[in-house]
Amino acid sequence: MTSTSPGPQTVLGTCHHDCPDSCGWVATVDDGVAVKLRGNPDHPYSQGELCPKVNRFLDRVYSPDRILHPLIRTGAKGSGEFRTATWDEALALTADRLHEVIDGWGGEAVVPWGDAGTQGLLQMTSLDRRFFARIGASRQIGSLCGATASAGVAATLGSGRASDPTDLRHAKHIILWGTNTRLTNRHLWPFVEEARANGARIVVIDPIRTITADAADQFIQPVPGTDAALMLAMMHVLIRADLVDHDYVGRYTVGFDDLAARVDAWDPARAADVTGADADEIERLAIDYGTIRPSFIRTLIGAEHHENGAMFFRTLACLPTLTGSWKELGGGLARSVGTWFDVAVDDSVFDEVSFPVPERRGVNMNHLGRVLTDPTLDPPVKALVVWNGNPVVTVPNAAAIRRGMERADLFTVVSEQFLTDTARYADVVFPATTQLEHLDVVPAWGHLYLGWNEPAIAPQGEAVPNTELWRRLSAAMGYTDPDLFEDDASLIRRALAGVDVEALRTRGFHRIDVPEPLVPYAEGGFATASGKAEFRSSNGAGGSDPLPSFTPAHESPLGDPALADQYPLILLTPKQHTRFLNSSYTHLPKHGPLEGGPFVEMHPADALARGLADGDPAAVWNNRARLSVPVRISERLRPGVVAIPFGWWGADHGAAATANSLTSAADTDWGGGVAYSDTLVEVAADHGHPGAGAR
Ligand SMILES: Nc1nc2c(c(=O)[nH]1)N[C@H]1C(S)=C(S)[C@@H](COP(=O)(O)OP(=O)(O)OC[C@H]3O[C@@H](n4cnc5c(=O)[nH]c(N)nc54)[C@H](O)[C@@H]3O)O[C@H]1N2
Ligand SMILES: Nc1nc2c(c(=O)[nH]1)N[C@H]1C(S)=C(S)[C@@H](COP(=O)(O)OP(=O)(O)OC[C@H]3O[C@@H](n4cnc5c(=O)[nH]c(N)nc54)[C@H](O)[C@@H]3O)O[C@H]1N2
Ligand code: SF4
Ligand SMILES: [Mo]
Numbered sequence: 041m042t043s044t045s046p047g048p049q050t051v052l053g054t055c056h057h058d059c060p061d062s063c064g065w066v067a068t069v070d071d072g073v074a075v076k077l078r079g080n081p082d083h084p085y086s087q088g089e090l091c092p093k094v095n096r097f098l099d100r101v102y103s104p105d106r107i108l109h110p111l112i113r114t115g116a117k118g119s120g121e122f123r124t125a126t127w128d129e130a131l132a133l134t135a136d137r138l139h140e141v142i143d144g145w146g147g148e149a150v151v152p153w154g155d156a157g158t159q160g161l162l163q164m165t166s167l168d169r170r171f172f173a174r175i176g177a178s179r180q181i182g183s184l185c186g187a188t189a190s191a192g193v194a195a196t197l198g199s200g201r202a203s204d205p206t207d208l209r210h211a212k213h214i215i216l217w218g219t220n221t222r223l224t225n226r227h228l229w230p231f232v233e234e235a236r237a238n239g240a241r242i243v244v245i246d247p248i249r250t251i252t253a254d255a256a257d258q259f260i261q262p263v264p265g266t267d268a269a270l271m272l273a274m275m276h277v278l279i280r281a282d283l284v285d286h287d288y289v290g291r292y293t294v295g296f297d298d299l300a301a302r303v304d305a306w307d308p309a310r311a312a313d314v315t316g317a318d319a320d321e322i323e324r325l326a327i328d329y330g331t332i333r334p335s336f337i338r339t340l341i342g343a344e345h346h347e348n349g350a351m352f353f354r355t356l357a358c359l360p361t362l363t364g365s366w367k368e369l370g371g372g373l374a375r376s377v378g379t380w381f382d383v384a385v386d387d388s389v390f391d392e393v394s395f396p397v398p399e400r401r402g403v404n405m406n407h408l409g410r411v412l413t414d415p416t417l418d419p420p421v422k423a424l425v426v427w428n429g430n431p432v433v434t435v436p437n438a439a440a441i442r443r444g445m446e447r448a449d450l451f452t453v454v455s456e457q458f459l460t461d462t463a464r465y466a467d468v469v470f471p472a473t474t475q476l477e478h479l480d481v482v483p484a485w486g487h488l489y490l491g492w493n494e495p496a497i498a499p500q501g502e503a504v505p506n507t508e509l510w511r512r513l514s515a516a517m518g519y520t521d522p523d524l525f526e527d528d529a530s531l532i533r534r535a536l537a538g539v540d541v542e543a544l545r546t547r548g549f550h551r552i553d554v555p556e557p558l559v560p561y562a563e564g565g566f567a568t569a570s571g572k573a574e575f576r577s578s579n580g581a582g583g584s585d586p587l588p589s590f591t592p593a594h595e596s597p598l599g600d601p602a603l604a605d606q607y608p609l610i611l612l613t614p615k616q617h618t619r620f621l622n623s624s625y626t627h628l629p630k631h632g633p634l635e636g637g638p639f640v641e642m643h644p645a646d647a648l649a650r651g652l653a654d655g656d657p658a659a660v661w662n663n664r665a666r667l668s669v670p671v672r673i674s675e676r677l678r679p680g681v682v683a684i685p686f687g688w689w690g691a692d693h694g695a696a697a698t699a700n701s702l703t704s705a706a707d708t709d710w711g712g713g714v715a716y717s718d719t720l721v722e723v724a725a726d727h728g729h730p731g732a733g734a735r
Contacts, residue, residue, distance in 0.1 A: 051496035052080060052548035055094055056163070056475040057621050058156040058185070060205075060340065060376070060486025061227040063090055064548050067476060067496035074098055074476055074497050083549055085206065085487040086227045092618045096630050101474050101500065103628060105458055108501025111469040117446045120464040120691065127502060130468050131516035137451045137467070138175070138517065141422040147176025149422040151403050151411070155184060155429030157624070158506075160480030160493065161535060162528055164428060166390040167510035170523050173397045174514070178421075181402035182712045184434065186485070188344040189375055191711030192353025195581040196361065196574055198567030200379035203336070203372035204488060204558040209234045210370025211336035213328055215243045217356065218267065218343030222252045224615055225340060225486055235370075241332065243325065245270070246342075247612060248683060249676040260325065261678055262315040264610050264717055265346040266598075269590040271355045273311030274326040276303040278362055283330030285364025292564035293361055295576025295587070302587045314590065314598070316678060330363050334370035341376075342614070345716040347593035349708040354581055355588035361573045366561035378485035384552040385483050385490070389534045393523045406714045407705060409437035412444020427455040427472070427506055432462040433623040433689060433698050436705040436714055439665045455509055458627065461689050461698070471503040478505035479528050481536065481544070488558070489549040490539065507531070584709050593718035595704050597680070600720075607662045607720035609646065609682045613699035616685035623687045638688045638699070639672040640723060643679045647671060650724055659726040660684065662719065665701035668694070668726050682723060 048070040055063045064083030068076035077097050081088035090097075110130035115121025125133075141149050152172045158164050172179075190200035208214050209231040222229050236242055244256035247264040262270055278284060279300050289296050308319040308326075315322075329335050337359060343352045357373055365371035403411055403421070408431050412421055424445075432441050445452060445465035454466035463469050477499045482491040499505075504512070507528055514524035533541060544550040566573045577586045585591075592598035596610065615622070617635040625631040640660050642652070652658060654673045659666055660682070669684060677683060684699040706715040 048075065051494050053475060053493040053496060054482040054491025054548070055090070056158040056160050056480065056482055056493065057094070057624070058159055059621060060225045060484070061086055061091070062159070062482050062484035062486065062489070062491055063094070063227065064491055065090060065094075069496050072497060074101065080548055083489070084551070085489055087230075089227065091226055093621050093625055093631070096628075097476070099628060099630055100625070101476050103458070105627070106500060106503075107456055107458060107463070107469055107471040108503060109471055110502070111466075113467050117465045118442065120459055122469065127512070130470065131512055134453055134468050134513065135516040135518070138423055141451060142175060145419040145422050147398070148178045148401050149419040150175050150177040151421045151424050152177055152180050153405055153408065153424060153426045153429065153431060154180065155405070155434070157428030158475065158480070160475070160482050161385060161387065162480050162531055163478060163506045166387070166531055167507050167524065167526065168427070169390050170393050171510045171514055173391075173393055174395060174519055174521065174524060176398045176400060178403040179400045180405050182404035182406040184406060184714060185341055186344070186376055186378070188349045188708040188711030188713030189339070189341060189353045190379065192344070192350035193357045193375060195350065195354040195577050195579065196357035197561070198574070200376065201560055201567070202357070202377075203374040203560060204377060205338055205374035205486060206231050207370055207557060208232060208336040208338055208374065211235050211334050212240050212370070213243070213332035213335035214240055215245060215329070215335070215337045216252055216256070217245045217337055217339045218352070219338060219340035220246070220250045220252045220342065220615070221338070222255060223250065223618060228338070228486065241328070247678070247681055248614060260317050260321060262317050263678070264612060264681060265348060265593050265596055266315040266590070267343060268348060268351050268355045268588065269306065269311045269314040270317060270322060271359065272303050272306035272588060272590060273308045273322050274329060274359065275299065275362060276306045277308065277323055277326035278330050279303060281327060281330065283327070284362055288364030288367065289362065292561070292566070293573045293575055294570055295574055298587055299358065299575035302589070329359065333365070334368035335363070335365055336370055337373040339373070339375050344708060344711070344713050347595070347706055347709060347715040347718050348591050349713055349715065350711045351581075351584065351589065351591070351709055354577070358575055358588055361575070366559070369557050369559055372560065376485040377488060378483065380488065380554055381483040381490070381552060383554055384536060384539050386535055386537060390531070393521070395521050395523070404712070405431075406435060406707070408435050409440025409444060409705065412447065412450065413440050422449065423451040423453070425453045426462055427509070430460040430462045430623045432465065433460070433687065433700060436700050436703040436716055437664060438698050438700040455506060457503070460623065461691050464691060470509055471501060472509070473499045473503040473505050477503065479532075481532055488552050488554060490544060490552055492544050492548050494545065581710070593706070593715060595706065595715075595718045595720055603720055607722045609680060609721050609723060611660070611702060611719040611721045612681060612683040612717055613686040613703055613719070614683060615687070616683075617687065620687045623689065626687050626689055627692055632688070632692065638669050638685060638693055640669045641672045641674045641677060641683045642723065643675065643677050643681070644673050645679045646682065646723070647673050652723070652725060657726040658723050660702065660721050660723050662702055662721045667699075667702060682721065
């Protein structure tokens, strides 16, 4: 070993978080220690900036709370009491218990649960697919994020592919529809400002007056879950005012007459009744949208979390189709650009195995609470393996998840960096590396650049990358199939067959090979069977109405007036804090404490009606749970709508602080997502009921 250090070196990487920005970064490493992390100034999209979360990423990497060795549970499930174990012991215990489950109940009694804690190509989902296929485990289905939006857009356009969000800089009219750009997609904001400097008008449509709404020229505040009515009325006005691009519609679409008949009944006054927006406001929005060109619509994920979430996106995609806005640079619609990345990334190589794989049931990740507590499930879930996620905090119906995870007969394995609410219920915890410690490639969903991530430092303690965990587990199980042991470099090479990997590595990023500028559908080319955009859906739009339509959620004032008598307030549980990324960072000293703590935000009129003043302790409840949080009075919400920020851990604030104890686990209309935002609650002064909590 040499003691002469070569001096500080820089290493290129890419942020792995579940965030549309996938920023490029530069780590400075001195003698094996990362001493600085900065945005990569050469990155064409993030341009040298990170964010209030990742500016302190080194605190996360070197946190004294990191899990650095395998842990074996010693206390009750949920108590957080563990002892340190060797890898050999933890692997042997895990393999024994998994074999016991497989022998007793079959492979499907093992259920994988992984999310997007890292979006890296390798560390998000790669060898796990082979490992669980080898076991014959249940397949993970469902989605907490994105699949509903994608399926909705695809019902109109044939696939999820749409515009490059950064092209909104060419627009003269921009609608940020159900997206909180300045918080959740902050590196897109400079492009919005560039458009504004060139005369663009910015409209925000959101049930909450967010920091993005504050910066808009016009703000429209619909009742949550009612936007499709607003869109139908916009199309009513566009057709009445003859702002339709008849040439485009004639050449490249099907079902215009059916659409026109459908929207005929949706004048702005009717939409105003449903949405709570003003009829004149809706009229003006439609006329502006049709006349100020190019007009760009930007949306992301928030609006999918409704029972009619796919229909939101399906209907939204009709707007630029009707006006022919797809033809213009600065027109069209942008959502996740993730679907474009299949031109560069072929992740089907991760499913390639040479051993036989049995038919396996699907188990829906969104239904975790139900799945773990359903006595009729056959086979029952006897082993749960969690990585890249914190479902006790992030999945709806969380009180049921806690009950399920307490089951003595359930064997739970969690791979984590920190002892999250979920990890506290594990029998075995395996330590995971951070993005500074492992190799990966990051496909983005907010821009068109693939990012390289070179490991900058050695793994901390005994932490391993997820791919290494799957290899070690495979070996411990006694499996010998070579597919289970493929190394990271080989996986990358094969999944990126068409990409110059060396160039990507040297530069740190690579624009995927799609036209520049990207103006999709300028001349049709939709991915539907007919090749045309479908106002009338030929695939039944997921089995619902073949035409754009408005259907209120079951759990909403319009959908269930009797329930709304009992629970009259609509609860939103948004991403709210600049220092949080979903449930990540909330426990770190420079993050959670600086954001204060959880609270319920409500309109002064709703507070007054309940005798509540700012800061008062309040109980928020419905038939799923009861939470205790202070009141924050605010005019960001309309009367009848309240909000609790999501992300806080029960371990830090009591189980009664996790918003998802209250949320609905209803499915979205199609696309396999969650209707978190169709939740009804009541709020009252909290007089400290004994035993109050999220149970
Ligand atoms: N700081 C920070 N950034 C993040 C995250 C984070 O936790 N913190 N999370 C990341 C993740 S995982 C994602 S998916 C993205 C999400 O990015 P976005 O989709 O932009 O964010 P959300 O807050 O989920 O939802 C956006 C807005 O939708 C609104 N909304 C809810 N229901 C409706 C509706 O019915 N109609 C309309 N018009 N609007 C509605 C909400 O009020 C919210 O303001 O953000 C990413 N970026
Ligand atoms: N009420 C409500 N619920 C929501 C939402 C909402 O707006 N409101 N948003 C939903 C959305 S859009 C999303 S995307 C989900 C997010 O839900 P999750 O993905 O469950 O949430 P995160 O908090 O991002 O948890 C990621 C975890 O992965 C861990 N991790 C990070 N990198 C690695 C790694 O390399 N290996 C391993 N093993 N672990 C790693 C982190 O330490 C962290 O604890 O939440 C959803 N839930
Ligand atoms: S969390 Fe998002 S904004 Fe922050 S550094 Fe990562 S990609 Fe960029
Ligand atoms: Mo998400």
